[in-house]
Amino acid sequence: MTTHLAEAAAARRAELVQSLAASGDLTDPAWQAAFERVPRHVFVPYFYDHTGRRISAYEAETRDQWFDAVHEDRALVTHRTDGAATSSSSQPSLMATMLEALRVEDGVGMKVLEIGTGTGYNAALLAHRLGNGSVVTVDTEPDLVTAARARLTEAGYEPHVLLADGTYGHPDLAPYHRIIATCRIDSVPPAWVRQLAYGTGTDAGQILAPLGNALVRIHRTGPLQAEGRFLPGGAYFMPLRHGTTAGVPTRRPALPTGQARPTDIPASALADNAYRFLVSVIEPHLDWQYDLDDTGKPTAARVWSPDGAIAALHPDGTVTETGPHSLWSRLEDAYRTFTEHEEPGPERYGLTIDNDVQRVWLDAPGGPGWELRRG
Template identity: 80%
Template sequence: MTTDSDLAQAATVERARLVQSLVDSGDMTDAAWREAFERVPRHVFVPSFYDHTGREISASDAGTRDQWFAAVHEDRALVTHRTAGAATSSSSQPSVMATMLEALRVETDGTGMKVLEIGTGTGYNAALLAHRLGSDSVVTVDTEPDLVTAARARLAEAGYKPRVVLADGAYGHAELAPYDRIIATCRIGSVPSAWVRQLSGGTGTDAGQIIAPLGNALVRIHRTGPLRAEGRFLPGGAYFMPLRRDTVDGVPTRRPELPTDEGRRTEVPASALADNAYRFLLSIVEPDLAWQYDLTQDGKPAAARVWSPDGAIAALHTDGTVSEAGPRSLWSRLEDAYRVFTEHDEPGPERYGLTVDDEAQRVWLDTPRGPSWGLLT
């Protein structure tokens, strides 16, 4: 890869290999999205990233160039922006991107379907949308000025010109509304009412739709009224940077003081903490938890500390007891969720749904009349 031409040729080969692996794994089934992933050069949008130690891996550094090139053509998320030492933006895992884009159910039938993306980031996802729908059909917003500037330049370099807007994504972009689809590439705790208002009307499959990471999974909802929407979660997990960041990674930067009281028995085993289905429910019941683990030799949790932004903390010990401190009993909330989880045959995200209206938002299990949990809006 001594010249730009050599780099482009090598990248084309590696993109084809990556896309084939996504097809083989079942993460990509739509031929039109396959063509977009094969054509849009991810390496242009990710000229550098940070590894788990915080070291920058860059195309412009001869010492890390080969590592950079390999990583941008792997199915992995890459941290691309840090603020005060914390990860604040990333290039999402391609398999998750493919899942979200296919779930968006876009059409290129000449009707001029318009998409709003919340969270421009590197601009890579906006480029994929623009390749599929045309640049005039894509609006993307981000709140970080330096990210917006860089994304505009990289999109232009790759030959795409969607509308890139510096704005708070929680408010969408009313100027160009309504949108047939809204896709968020950042985690939300509830659906902003502005997004529902800016969706196009219609009924059934013609109604405007939103797909977004809510908690630890993806939810797809469709508009059912002026301020109403409803839908279900998709199978599997999804882990994204939050839409807004009031503290580092959405939780206190310091762990509260550990509890010192004598532990009590708990029905939640340490093994449940590694169960993605149970952890999804926790991400709804108690968003923004922070965790520390003690692991067994085979990498499974043996003990843990967990705390919430309000300073409540619980410690699960290796003897199966738990102790707590802070303003409330945090572990009791985890126990309540575990009882629902086990009593309903350990449901995965696909068994949950979401109802949004102008008064409240609720996540429910199996049907809107099943167990449910309100979201903070």
């Protein structure tokens, strides 16, 4: 790294930290110092734009574009497989929100397990704050792990970087005071709860993870029991990868052409992030396609489920569907609950884990609830 590049990058990091502090996304001085010191550009030497074009530090025609992007509050796609994005460097403001929500404490020997190494940038921020020996990060992709380990070393950090299936945590170095996932989950892997430290209050082992499209923070309450609440706002991440990849089909089946029926769900609800959060909990991995008006609002939609259920919402407010179950009826049930309870955001929901049962609830553990399906 040239002296000029290092100085220019440091100046841009300082500007980004000031912006994140002004917006309220980064309030902790210790995390502000970490974001100022850890060089994101080292961990993202290239990324892919929306067309799939590679924007790289190594190519003269894209170098300036690359440098600007890695110092902006942007998520950047850093890895593609068969033309699809499979890893990214998260938006710094979301990273800051998550790291502050993790509630780490300096100087008390806290150990953190990160699920999803990705570029290694988040692991570097953790290592800067807590020390190399206090951070364990795992990923299932050999190429990502190798690259992240090299970039961490280049930046001066040496946390434990391991090739492992994050579904199972990493028992050899447990227990952990905090577990943070940088990938979307549909339910909390039991191994994560088992590997949490015991304690009370903020000393209790805690998990912070994107479940559906919002962040949930839970603490351990027993051998395989945990409880907590979702945080305000959205959090959109790529799914947790493990031995086999489950998800939507790569080719969408034909749309239903049968008898149309009326529906209670207006097309506008499909743009409501609060309603979409509830949908992401009860029907994960849906594949959506929309028709939009001139203002960007949905007027019609098609949706595919991994199990083969398909539904189409038409501009006239009717719906047709086919498949092994009535997908749209599930969405209608959720919408009725959503409207009957004054359109709650994620912060009104919580999660309780009791051995094999994981239940998302609204307002209180005894309120309306939905049992999570284990993936």
